[in-house]
Amino acid sequence: MSRSRSAFFSLALVFIFLTALPCTLAAAEKSYTLAIVPNLPAVTLHKNWTPIAEYLSRELGVKVQLKLYDKITTFLEETKAGNADFMYAAPNMFYLAYQKQKYIPLVRGSNMLRGQVFVRKDSPFTKVKDLEGKTIAIVGPKNVCSVITRHALLSGQNIDFNVSYGGSTINVAKSVLVGKADAGATLDSSMMEDAPEMQREFRVLMQTDKIAPHPFSAHPRIPKQVRDAVTTALLNLDKSEQGRKMLETAKLAKPVKADYKRDYSFFADVNFDRLDRQQPK
Template identity: 65%
Template sequence: MSMLKLGGCCIVFTLVLLFALPVLSAEPAKKRYVLAVVPNQPAITLHKNWTPLVQYLSKQLGVDIELKLYDKIDVFLEDTQKGAADFTYSAPNMFYLAYQKQKYVPLVRSSHQLQGQVFVRKDSPYTKVSELKGKTIASVGPKSICSVITRHALLTGQGAINYNSSFSGSTINVAKSVLLGKVDAGVTLDTSVINDAPEMLSEFRVILRTEKIAPHPLAAHPRVPKKLQNAVTKAVLALDQSEEGRRILKDVKLVDPVKADFKRDYGFFAKVDLEGPRQQSK
């Protein structure tokens, strides 16, 4: 009888353990997603600027969003074009390249549009684009958005011209190259010199402005559930309702955010040469 009771006790104890297991086990791990950000600033700056938004989205959506930063633009392009990232923030032309390969979905963008410009020294003899035929024009690099959209305007617009390309690596270096007479003209976004080299503004004269285009989108890979895509869009738009939220958006250049639309915002790039000049002039 005692053995039976002992066996019964063992059975009861085992059942108690089985019922207790769900309570004692750890909570299920949150779903993890990777957000890849274009390396248009030093990694330390991007980490500082993007961390608040990543933490906010992770908390609001109940998922774990990991920020992925890059040292080289080519590695970023390779990752996004093979679909390694769940979410991306990239220049419009780079987004379009990823869309062609992976069909990334643009979710939200700033409402402030981008415009390229060609400028010369204030005392330059050149007063119109046609006079730059065969001359050397400096830009940040062959894949920068200002280079892509301005090159498109120079090669296909009214009075289209051929010219030599020189890549300077940064807006400030482009401005310096023009100022020192190393090149005949420079290419930037209309806001870049204002932001990066305001003291040089009075030294230049703009001779061409491109059409305006939609800026960098925050985009999602199609494998990200539609419900989560919509939640990200809603969460980003909600940030614009508070002063602290607007500060977070300003740091990641999503000022005055709006919902993005692929055809309306980025269909333009279907007619643009995204590869850039094949050779760099010396």
């Protein structure tokens, strides 16, 4: 009788263990997706962001899985649908996702962004109003430099103009240099980084107000405890040389806590529909 009772309890323990095992495995396999805006080739973004994804995975005790895209339109569709748990996006793209999903900005870099409109030094155009009806080269329709400079021109300066897409800062600069476009619009920091030698060939006609850079944000379904842990982990990276290099590579240098109202509510005044209706010449 004693042996039977012992065997019964042993079998019961085995049954309880096997029943609980799937739950344990499910908890161990918990993962979050991190969507990265495709502003560089996917292979470059994978190299730049893998160290941060692995670091966050260790800090959170869960898997943080990179989600990369080959098109900005796909990235926007995914984030506006709320398919990403975490997201790193240009300010204007973050705002579009915020409108639909109320993503919460957690951390951003300290280097502010500012757009500029420039012409060749020998250009006859001396003020922004001279660009009425002219062609301005921009990187692309969704890039933050394009959005903030066109918004400033259309609303602040109240001029109409044509656009042409260069695809990159250096191509925009070349278009202006060879006369394919009357003016160009880029971020001032991008020009310094990508085409420093060309800067001496241009005159800046207008600069926009500075805006906060790309935020690292979280979908509101992510528990606050997890969001706070991610914020702390990213801020802590700035405390070591290796961590600072990781942040600089991912364009999150000198991270600070982000705030929607302070940093990104500016985009509520941007007429995105009007910008979308602008077709390249």
